[in-house]
Amino acid sequence: MRLHRFFRMKICVGFALVLMLWQCAPQLRHTAPAVEEVHQPEIRICLDDSLREATLRFDGNFLLELEEARYWFDETIGELNVSVRGEYLVIKNDKRFFELTTPLQVVFQPQYEYNTFYWNDIPYSGKLLLYLDKSHRLVINQLPVEKYLEGVVPFEMPTQNPEYREAIFAQTIAARTYAWYAIEHPENEFYHLFADERDQVYRGKLRSSPLIETAIKKTRGKVLALNDHSVRVQFHSTCGGILEVRSDSESTNGNPNTITMAYDLMDNEFNCKISPKYRWVEVRTAETVLQNLKHEFQLDSSLVQKWLDEGFHLTIEVVSRKPGGRVNQLRLVVNEREFLVDGYRIRAVLRDDVGEMLPSELFFINQSPTNPGKFYIVGAGYGHGRGMCQWGAIGMSLRGYNYHRILNFYYPELSIKTLYQ
Amino acid sequence: MRRETETTSIHSGQTMVRWASVILLLVLSSSVFPQMSPRLKQFLESRNFLELIEAYKQEKIVLWNEGNKVRQEKARPYVVADGYRCQVLATSSREKAVAEARKIESLKLDSVYVIEASPNLYKVYVGNFQTRRDAEIFLDRLRNAGITDAWITPAKIHVPKAPVVKAPIPTPSAEEEEAVGKTFFYAIQVFATLDSTKAFTLRDTFSKKFNQPCEVIQQGKVWKLLLGKFQDRASAGELLTRLQNEKITDAWITQVAR
Numbered sequence: 001m002r003l004h005r006f007f008r009m010k011i012c013v014g015f016a017l018v019l020m021l022w023q024c025a026p027q028l029r030h031t032a033p034a035v036e037e038v039h040q041p042e043i044r045i046c047l048d049d050s051l052r053e054a055t056l057r058f059d060g061n062f063l064l065e066l067e068e069a070r071y072w073f074d075e076t077i078g079e080l081n082v083s084v085r086g087e088y089l090v091i092k093n094d095k096r097f098f099e100l101t102t103p104l105q106v107v108f109q110p111q112y113e114y115n116t117f118y119w120n121d122i123p124y125s126g127k128l129l130l131y132l133d134k135s136h137r138l139v140i141n142q143l144p145v146e147k148y149l150e151g152v153v154p155f156e157m158p159t160q161n162p163e164y165r166e167a168i169f170a171q172t173i174a175a176r177t178y179a180w181y182a183i184e185h186p187e188n189e190f191y192h193l194f195a196d197e198r199d200q201v202y203r204g205k206l207r208s209s210p211l212i213e214t215a216i217k218k219t220r221g222k223v224l225a226l227n228d229h230s231v232r233v234q235f236h237s238t239c240g241g242i243l244e245v246r247s248d249s250e251s252t253n254g255n256p257n258t259i260t261m262a263y264d265l266m267d268n269e270f271n272c273k274i275s276p277k278y279r280w281v282e283v284r285t286a287e288t289v290l291q292n293l294k295h296e297f298q299l300d301s302s303l304v305q306k307w308l309d310e311g312f313h314l315t316i317e318v319v320s321r322k323p324g325g326r327v328n329q330l331r332l333v334v335n336e337r338e339f340l341v342d343g344y345r346i347r348a349v350l351r352d353d354v355g356e357m358l359p360s361e362l363f364f365i366n367q368s369p370t371n372p373g374k375f376y377i378v379g380a381g382y383g384h385g386r387g388m389c390q391w392g393a394i395g396m397s398l399r400g401y402n403y404h405r406i407l408n409f410y411y412p413e414l415s416i417k418t419l420y421q
Numbered sequence: 422m423r424r425e426t427e428t429t430s431i432h433s434g435q436t437m438v439r440w441a442s443v444i445l446l447l448v449l450s451s452s453v454f455p456q457m458s459p460r461l462k463q464f465l466e467s468r469n470f471l472e473l474i475e476a477y478k479q480e481k482i483v484l485w486n487e488g489n490k491v492r493q494e495k496a497r498p499y500v501v502a503d504g505y506r507c508q509v510l511a512t513s514s515r516e517k518a519v520a521e522a523r524k525i526e527s528l529k530l531d532s533v534y535v536i537e538a539s540p541n542l543y544k545v546y547v548g549n550f551q552t553r554r555d556a557e558i559f560l561d562r563l564r565n566a567g568i569t570d571a572w573i574t575p576a577k578i579h580v581p582k583a584p585v586v587k588a589p590i591p592t593p594s595a596e597e598e599e600a601v602g603k604t605f606f607y608a609i610q611v612f613a614t615l616d617s618t619k620a621f622t623l624r625d626t627f628s629k630k631f632n633q634p635c636e637v638i639q640q641g642k643v644w645k646l647l648l649g650k651f652q653d654r655a656s657a658g659e660l661l662t663r664l665q666n667e668k669i670t671d672a673w674i675t676q677v678a679r
């Protein structure tokens with residue numbers, strides 16, 4: 001709440017400053033649009049929630065307003081090192097030195113919309129906010145939703161192929177819906193979404209393509225809505241041909257998590273068959289699984305070492321499957337010690353040697369007939385299988401379906417709504 | 422009625438076992454993981470995954486890891502047995518024992534061991550002999566070399582293991598072959614030798630270096646190394662070029678029946 005007020009104040013100050021500058025430098029007025037866009041909400045993205053050290057540089061003018069003075073930053077200042085040293089936030093290079101006491105809230109405010117700051121060499125537009133106190137070390141990027149999408153969609157889908165156009169349109173609308181829901185249902189007072197896999201991967205202006213720009217422009221303000229309300233949409237890379245359908249509590253009368261399945265099938269063809277993860281085979285050893293269990297359940301190192309030295313039996317049992325065949329619960333027994341895992345953890349305990357998660361929960365296992373310590377995992381898809389299958393959308397796009405049809409196929413209960421023009 | 426049901430279930434059981442072996446065979450034949458062989462990929466992609474689960478799932482498996490201790494034991498080039506050694510020295514000084522051991526080692530007669538028999542008692546032993554007779558012959562050699570105050574003592578000795586020859590890669594059983602259909606593939610014969618151990622050592626080297634499956638096959642007394650597994654001659658040709666670039670000129674493409 002405190003920060004909220006702070007933001008508002010900063011926006012006002014920033015806005016006033018921009019107006020002042022306009023009057024001082026009328027020649028700029030014709031070449032550059034102002035920062036604010038009408039009716040479009042801004043979103044706050046957490047770039048880092050445990051800041052220790054980072055690099056920062058600017059392309060164009062940014063204003064840092066502190067109690068004692070205002071400071072302008074631009075490309076002439078070069079790269080700055082930002083670090084948290086005990087009670088202080090230190091921002092420095094050979095030209096500038098700031099040592100700011102925490103708790104603090106600072107805003108780097110761009111003069112124009114196209115100004116860019118580089119945080120750890122990744123270019124971003126919008127404001128950079130740093131928020132530090134005893135329990136937070138947050139780095140936040142605040143920017144208009146449409147700008148945010150430019151840094152999201154290219155990381156959700158391959159965007160160079162013009163034939164993927166309708167799928168990219170569908171993905172853009174899904175991503176905007178995701179952002180809209182987060183803005184309407186903030187989980188904390190500081191930011192709406194993470195910039196990593198916890199939400200949607202967001203990498204600022206790092207990657208762009210004409211197709212993305214078109215998709216964002218042509219679908220501007222369009223979101224999916226459930227009876228006109230914002231809704232938490234889900235999507236994933238590849239369902240492997242089998243989608244997981246969860247009915248919401250309202251429609252199932254107090255049965256909150258009824259899971260059913262649907263085939264990702266159109267014209268007698270599985271839509272995501274073209275995905276590189278449509279089918280996969282992985283191999284694991286008992287030892288790798290034991291190491292994963294050690295990590296997941298924080299097992300005592302000496303106990304694990306004893307098993308590794310003296311030998312162990314590992315039982316892997318699929319206890320139950322969901323209607324679509326996805327593993328619901330996995331039981332693992334090392335000698336006499338039993339572990340029950342479900343959900344996300346199923347993929348975690350079956351990580352490979354370098355820590356890569358199992359692609360999905362849609363799999364079956366086969367013991368190696370020659371090596372008693374080895375087994376195979378034959379699987380399908382990548383991700384949880386809920387909501388839109390991105391490779392399925394691409395498959396539909398390739399066969400000539402438009403984004404309305406794609407969205408309607410994956411989100412039959414939702415309809416498209418225009419939030420702003 | 423009941424009888425009929427039984428027959429049906431047994432029959433489908435057999436079918437399942439056979440298909441399970443087929444899928445495993447396919448999995449195994451794609452030895453470069455996690456890449457699937459084109460044949461396995463095609464097979465998996467051509468079916469609804471729910472049906473694949475039903476047909477091939479093993480919902481419970483029990484794995485066994487023998488443990489590092491056993492593995493190290495197996496990796497050791499010797500086994501421990503009862504026998505004889507020549508004892509050269511017993512002393513309370515570790516330095517003295519080590520110095521004496523170094524001296525004998527420099528004679529290059531046999532293995533030398535410094536063993537802490539009890540706290541502050543170090544013994545220097547030479548050799549590993551299964552019979553007292555062998556030890557006596559060695560004792561003479563020691564004396565000739567100037568070590569005159571050595572004597573024979575019963576001891577735990579290291580006996581070298583017989584060289585391990587890995588079994589050739591198992592060929593699919595008749596049933597599996599029938600199910601997959603008899604097929605041919607192209608490979609590169611890169612080496613032929615009478616020495617099976619050498620063939621198996623080289624197999625691993627080749628397989629790693631070129632990231633290709635490598636098989637040892639026996640024809641009469643000759644062990645042949647076949648590198649790669651290709652559906653067509655052209656692909657095999659590409660590998661052959663790679664081999665030739667690596668100065669392996671004595672290799673050629675061969676067609677193998679599976």
Ligand SMILES: [Zn+2]
Pocket residue numbers: 238239240241242264271272389391392
């Ligand atoms: Zn799909």
